[in-house]
Amino acid sequence: MTRIFQTAQKSTQSSPKFPYVVLCLIALFAGAIFSFALAPYYLYPLAVLSPAVLYALLSVAKNSRQAFWLGEIYGFGTWAVGGFWLYTSINQYGNVSPTLSVVLIGIMAIIMGLFHAVMSWIFARFTAKQPLSFAGLWVVQEWLKTWLLTGFPWLFVGYAFTEVGWLNGIAPIFGVFGLSFLAVLLAASGVELIRKKAGYFVISATLLLLTVAISLLDIAWTKPTGTTTSVSLVQGNIPQDLKWREGVGVQTLGIYAGLSQAEWGRDLVIWPETAIPMLQDDAEADTAAISAQANAAGSTWITGIVYRLLPDDVADVPKLYNSVMLFDGKQPLVYQKQQLVPFGEYIPFGGLLNILPGLEGMDMTGLSRGDATQPLLVANGQKLGTAICYEVAYPNTTRRNALGSDFLLTVSNDAWFGTSAGPIQHLQMVQMRSLEMGRWFVRATNNGVTALIDQKGRIVSRLPQFERGVLRGDVPSFVGKTPYMLWGYYPVLVLAAVLIVLSMVAAKMSKTTAKREKFYTAKGVADR
Structure with missing residues (x-):
């Protein structure tokens, strides 16, 4: 040799x-x-x-x-x-x-x-x-x-x-x-x-x-179980520069609630990453009202939101997590993002960068990372392998989250990156993860690209970028493991x-x- x-x-x-x-x-x-x-x-x-x-x-x-x-x-x-x-x-x-x-x-x-x-x-x-x-x-x-x-x-x-x-x-x-x-x-x-x-x-x-x-x-390493889930993916197209302004949260909730009115009754109604621009404990009354409406119609509602975890010691600073919450009429389920976006959700080496001239006003705090091992979200008996935004770029993280799942879910907000190539490159990674796992990927985003992707990595349907709308589809569940799911890279x-x-x-x-x-x-x- x-x-x-x-x-x-x-x-x-x-x-x-x-x-x-x-x-x-x-x-x-x-x-x-x-x-x-x-x-x-x-x-x-x-x-x-x-x-x-x-x-x-x-x-x-x-x-x-x-x-x-x-x-x-x-x-x-x-x-x-x-x-x-x-x-x-x-x-x-x-x-x-x-x-x-x-x-x-x-x-x-x-x-x-x-x-x-x-x-x-x-x-x-x-x-x-x-x-x-x-x-x-x-x-x-x-x-x-x-x-x-x-x-x-x-x-x-x-x-x-x-x-x-x-x-x-x-x-x-x-x-x-x-x-x-x-x-x-x-x-x-x-x-x-x-x-x-x-x-x-x-x-x-x-x-x-x-x-x-x-x-x-x-x-075909995986095969359909015969079960399908009707989904509605809501794309609110909220401008990023307005999203977190004081008073805009109620308006944003109204937009998403209005787009969802005709969707209650579908198995899953999914809002994108941080669709609710409030902390979860500040939005409890709103989420309770929306989930009650969804559950009464037989729907499970999933939304992205920032989750605040209060410390045991009141002297400590609360931790904030970019999260997905699932409401099905029972105890809400939560998934917390593990992989954070550099320069978007946290600043690498922020303590060093903050001393550079012109960067003094830049927020260097950032969000906290979720645990590496978290239980699958379960909706209508179907297990969802979940990834938030940037996490789909990590092959092993997505693989770990996909084990035992029926199909895959990702929520994202690529409004941070405007009309650049970033959001489309991001979508391409989701397609690759579908191929690797042999499962459908359901992708709900704020301003695109909201899409349904099959187990072969093909885009079945999608919404145009930078438009409000709802993408509807029927997602088949799959069973089995691809070799990649078993042994990874x-x-x-x-x-x-x-x-x-x-x-x-x-x-x-x-x-x-x-x-x-x-x-x-x-x-x-x-x-x-």
Whole structure:
């Protein structure tokens, strides 16, 4: 096996030379175009082309230091363009000037670029520089983004293939990381093929993986139970800059209650994230009246609301949770959000940022995190795997919440991000989670995109963005577990780790062999 890696390493030794500044500009461009592979552009071939360019650049880098900065520049381009949707949240709702908002986006892009930078450094310094280790390192850096530096699991390669039907068989088994691995392996193998230095094993393995991916397409890992739930998803389209103003809460309640009048009698009537712009204990009279009306008509009512948990010690500060509450005529059920949005619901390293000039007025407090393990919400006998907004970006969090569920529910408020690409990228992640879990996803939002998504990740129906309305549908319950639900992303991570270690061993052996050959060559010359 190590011969495969050693052969690949030798193929990089006669690469053409380019001025380093040109390589840096190419890296910046390659990173910048990556986000166009994702929603709302859907140019998925770029998800292969962009990593392919980085692989080619690393192959011609003179040393690991150059590789590090090529990776950093590539990552900066990726996040500066792909993550610019955060600007609206920081500028309009964070009380930060346009200039400082751009600076913060730049800082974020530099920090997130470190993932590609370190990956590139390891690839150049310690591995045999071939497609398998490159794909393995890529998956590892994506996984690290789910928890390191508070976690920001966005802009994964695999999401570009959510609606590429012939690859959909991969997601229920290996998840989004499996798709990322396959795409990056294809990208790097393509570079080696163009350079006419690809090993037959790597190319054959890539083609075999593609063939297997296509053959897995028709396997149904989960099956419908025969039970359907009628749902009404209410989209209030409340402007974010008005939502939390004093006196607007009553008006907002009136809008949602009015839109729901014709929906009472449906099994589930669902309002989006923080649809009620009040604390739950301040809104008890209102929620009691609405739930009584819903329950009298035979409906279960679900709404997003901020839940205030009073401490045992009156001297302590109450905790606030972004929550979903379910009212079915019994004791209300509550789910509290676990994964919070950086710069939206809390400020990473807020204590440090608050000392910067111009940021003194920015609210650095934020919300509290819910427990990692919470019981499923149950409505009309159906168990709902719940995620609030940003949580669907975390594959393992959604997977954990989905275990034992009949279908999945997410509520969101993407009004924070305006008309940017962020809300559509967010929807694409929900589609991927449906594919991974083999279950329908019900998605209620404030201003879009409210949608019903089937177990294949296909959007069955949706409401237009930035309009008030109600989306109605019948959601089938599913039973069974996809392989991904059973083992998560761990098999892909193990495979990636094995490939990286083998490549490192091969690189070490190759260097040892080269030193030995150099020694004997020098000795032979001396003996003459």
